[in-house]
Amino acid sequence: MKLALQNGWVVDPANDIDGRHDIFIDNGRITAMGTPPKDFVADREIDVNGLHVMPGIIDLSARLREPGEEYIATIASETVAAASGGITRMVYPPDTYPVIDTPAMARMIQDRADSIGSTKVHPLGALTVGLDGDKLTDMAMLMDAGCIGVSNASRPIQNTLVMRRAMQYASTYDLTVFLTPKDFWLAGNGCVHEGETSTRLGLPAIPEAAETVGVARDLALIETSGARAHFDLISCRRSLEMIDEAQQRGLPVTVGTSIHQLHLCEQDIKAFDTRYKVMPPLRTEHDREALVQGVAQGKITVICSDHQPHSVDAKLAPFSEAATGIAGLDSLLALTLRLVKSGKITLGCAISALTTNPAKVIGLDAGHLGIGAPADLCIYDPSHEWVLDEQSMVSRGRNSPFMNSTLTGKVLYTINGGKVVYNSLTNQTKP
Amino acid sequence: MIAPIDVLPLISQMSHDISRLNLSNPLFIGIHTGGVWIAEKIHQQLLPEGIDTHGSLGALDISFYRDDFMEVGINPEVGGSHLPHSIDDRNIVLIDDVLYSGRTIRAAMNEIFAYGRPATIKLAVLIDRGGKQLPIQADVIGCQLTLDNNQYAKLKNTDSGLQIDIVQSEEDQ
Amino acid sequence: MLPPDSQIQFDSEGRLKHFLTINGLPRETLINILDMAESFINFGQREIKKVPLLRGKTLVNLFFEPSTRTRTTFEIAGKRLSADVINLSAARMSTSKGETILDTVRTLEAMHTDLFVVRDSASGAPHLIASHLPSHVKVINAGDGRHAHPTQAMLDMFTIRQVKGQFENLKVAIIGDILHSRVARSQIHALKILNVAEIRIIGPRTLIPTEIESMGVTTTGDMRAGLEDIDVVMMLRIQRERMDGQLIPSEQEYFNRYGLTEEKLSYAKNDAIVLHPGPINRGLEISSSVADGSRSLILNQVTNGIAVRMSIMATLMGGNESKK
Numbered sequence: 001m002k003l004a005l006q007n008g009w010v011v012d013p014a015n016d017i018d019g020r021h022d023i024f025i026d027n028g029r030i031t032a033m034g035t036p037p038k039d040f041v042a043d044r045e046i047d048v049n050g051l052h053v054m055p056g057i058i059d060l061s062a063r064l065r066e067p068g069e070e071y072i073a074t075i076a077s078e079t080v081a082a083a084s085g086g087i088t089r090m091v092y093p094p095d096t097y098p099v100i101d102t103p104a105m106a107r108m109i110q111d112r113a114d115s116i117g118s119t120k121v122h123p124l125g126a127l128t129v130g131l132d133g134d135k136l137t138d139m140a141m142l143m144d145a146g147c148i149g150v151s152n153a154s155r156p157i158q159n160t161l162v163m164r165r166a167m168q169y170a171s172t173y174d175l176t177v178f179l180t181p182k183d184f185w186l187a188g189n190g191c192v193h194e195g196e197t198s199t200r201l202g203l204p205a206i207p208e209a210a211e212t213v214g215v216a217r218d219l220a221l222i223e224t225s226g227a228r229a230h231f232d233l234i235s236c237r238r239s240l241e242m243i244d245e246a247q248q249r250g251l252p253v254t255v256g257t258s259i260h261q262l263h264l265c266e267q268d269i270k271a272f273d274t275r276y277k278v279m280p281p282l283r284t285e286h287d288r289e290a291l292v293q294g295v296a297q298g299k300i301t302v303i304c305s306d307h308q309p310h311s312v313d314a315k316l317a318p319f320s321e322a323a324t325g326i327a328g329l330d331s332l333l334a335l336t337l338r339l340v341k342s343g344k345i346t347l348g349c350a351i352s353a354l355t356t357n358p359a360k361v362i363g364l365d366a367g368h369l370g371i372g373a374p375a376d377l378c379i380y381d382p383s384h385e386w387v388l389d390e391q392s393m394v395s396r397g398r399n400s401p402f403m404n405s406t407l408t409g410k411v412l413y414t415i416n417g418g419k420v421v422y423n424s425l426t427n428q429t430k431p
Numbered sequence: 432m433i434a435p436i437d438v439l440p441l442i443s444q445m446s447h448d449i450s451r452l453n454l455s456n457p458l459f460i461g462i463h464t465g466g467v468w469i470a471e472k473i474h475q476q477l478l479p480e481g482i483d484t485h486g487s488l489g490a491l492d493i494s495f496y497r498d499d500f501m502e503v504g505i506n507p508e509v510g511g512s513h514l515p516h517s518i519d520d521r522n523i524v525l526i527d528d529v530l531y532s533g534r535t536i537r538a539a540m541n542e543i544f545a546y547g548r549p550a551t552i553k554l555a556v557l558i559d560r561g562g563k564q565l566p567i568q569a570d571v572i573g574c575q576l577t578l579d580n581n582q583y584a585k586l587k588n589t590d591s592g593l594q595i596d597i598v599q600s601e602e603d604q
Numbered sequence: 605m606l607p608p609d610s611q612i613q614f615d616s617e618g619r620l621k622h623f624l625t626i627n628g629l630p631r632e633t634l635i636n637i638l639d640m641a642e643s644f645i646n647f648g649q650r651e652i653k654k655v656p657l658l659r660g661k662t663l664v665n666l667f668f669e670p671s672t673r674t675r676t677t678f679e680i681a682g683k684r685l686s687a688d689v690i691n692l693s694a695a696r697m698s699t700s701k702g703e704t705i706l707d708t709v710r711t712l713e714a715m716h717t718d719l720f721v722v723r724d725s726a727s728g729a730p731h732l733i734a735s736h737l738p739s740h741v742k743v744i745n746a747g748d749g750r751h752a753h754p755t756q757a758m759l760d761m762f763t764i765r766q767v768k769g770q771f772e773n774l775k776v777a778i779i780g781d782i783l784h785s786r787v788a789r790s791q792i793h794a795l796k797i798l799n800v801a802e803i804r805i806i807g808p809r810t811l812i813p814t815e816i817e818s819m820g821v822t823t824t825g826d827m828r829a830g831l832e833d834i835d836v837v838m839m840l841r842i843q844r845e846r847m848d849g850q851l852i853p854s855e856q857e858y859f860n861r862y863g864l865t866e867e868k869l870s871y872a873k874n875d876a877i878v879l880h881p882g883p884i885n886r887g888l889e890i891s892s893s894v895a896d897g898s899r900s901l902i903l904n905q906v907t908n909g910i911a912v913r914m915s916i917m918a919t920l921m922g923g924n925e926s927k928k
Contacts, residue, residue, distance in 0.1 A: 196818045271609050316704065320728075494643075501923070547651050
């Protein structure tokens, strides 16, 4: 299958490309840009005049609910949703039921995703068995089974010695450790940031220190264990400063955050609106601004969706009991472009944070459009306005605080491994 | 506009008529707000100071007994009801300014019975304007008027004393 | 100006529809409730202690958290207004599996309940319930988690006004476990809306939530400084089961510093009054001599609670049906 994408505006920050170029794809890879290779006869030509062509989005945190919670969503439903959002690869945290702590589980998930053929799914192996923070998993075998890193998901490992050994062991195989730092005791049963909103609404709170104490501990352990780590969901300005300081000293750590942390803060919760319940919690406006600035300055290199679909009932509960998380696959690109539009970050910075930077974190030669790279592309109309609503959302989860808001930037084609896996003109199917 | 009605002679006439009822140990209860003003005057005329030992003047605010509460709600500035400690076996003269549908009197009697069991209740009104919707008749009437459905008689307490206003209502009830 | 905790308390015509939180209510609404409560205050002395305002209406006391005192006063208030009162004390599952809190409420609503009085251990539960009921059904918050206890705050305001006559010049101290107290949050909102001169929060740092100053109060850990020149002393209940040695070291230490004794009360104005939402812990947050003393209004609060709750019910229920 030979594919030619003609007249598109190519944005590929990894290769410093920002201009009008034709792209030629053969055998699942990019074979040329600008002029076609010799004897290239396209099986299919797509005129993408007026559209942006970027590398496929690599989302470093997305829950798909399968196995274990198929009544909420499935690998089929969510990979199709991801493809319609321009996402070509997703990293799946290990807190499934059962947990991804065996090679069989890791393989099963990838096989399911491959059989659907929309978006590739890269599982994270559990750092400890059952995520219980007690015994190390068979990390080497998990790696062989396709896990691109290890993580204890959102469950903090309380025992510092276990944490240290887990890092040491992972570093033996150069496995990236995904960390969501949170001090178990300080976080307690909190459900919002400790601040003005928690005080006014009388909700159990999570202080900033729950994250910063976790960051401090993990940084100290990274420094002595030699592990490579990615902080995937940083929420506080102070955490960012601490990690930045560690990076200056040469520690192999990277930082990411979720798209909602860049748009929302604690005040948005207003009157117990459970759509805003996320973990880590929405922090102050001050923190939010620091995170956006961190992206602009390259201190935060990855933006993820932190996609967590839920059933309607799960959010129809008192705030402290409602499910945590936002369904974010559908809106990841448009909300990232909103930051660009507001002038806070450049387009190159935004695209890097969705593509080449996350590819580097998981050690894949992807997320860019260089010759020979996998032909994973996202083609979007940068000026197309659309409304995120029940109709337009493809994910099974409808839990989004951005519901009914107008977004700018709509994916028209997603190409994965040289195949068109999403075409907005023809793909009206929902699994 | 109907010519102003001189109120005081009417009240004196009412006092006279009430005295002819020969009630023993009467209790005069005015209904907020106009009825209270009239009750005070009648009480003054019939029971000059010094004689009242049992508590013979009371006031009723029937807001909580109105049958249109679910439609109109309550004015938060209800005056509150003030009755003597016991009304059991008393002869009550219930006094109001205007008798119209009879619903106010019904509500007032319900409220009176919430306080105890009187021996008798007589009704005295300044104006009987017609239009009753309940089988309620006044025993003592200051004057009778015939008003249209969209006209309202209202007793006012002005600097120059009590005064009856006949007002034209904008909306037909 | 704080963001509101609820945008659903008023209907489209601006009438109070639910009573979920004091925050965001206009001063006039609070004054009207207090004024109407005045006229309910002597009902207990009538031979028939009832008025027919809510005749034919069904009130469900839905208590997902145990409480005898508050539930009883709501029950009496409802009965004095002639409502049919049904008490339901239910445990509930705190997960989305099984019957949810909304399932329970919708079932009761399907039996034609007109007014729900809800208590729950989760902050925001009455707000959730109110926002998922048909518009003619009313909800009163009888205490939700740490969030609000607006009827308690209103009876406290009523009791203060009964003795002090006004609010504008008053200096008020609130003492104790503010962190876990829904009463304190509602009191602070009410006192702010009624324009008291000053509100001081007194307690150890472990019991004072962060950024409480954003609600317009000052804080101190010192009783002598905190009580100086104070007109109204509002005590909060210390819940013994919460005091596991991490929030306060011991009951002795707490009483030593914050227990309201005659001596500590003498730091306040000579005519300062003492309120407590009850039930009191003698010898922990208040000494018996103060609780039973002439400046304590604790029993007045209980009596006033019925009239104030009648007033709130009448305010919500009256004037909501179109004339037939």
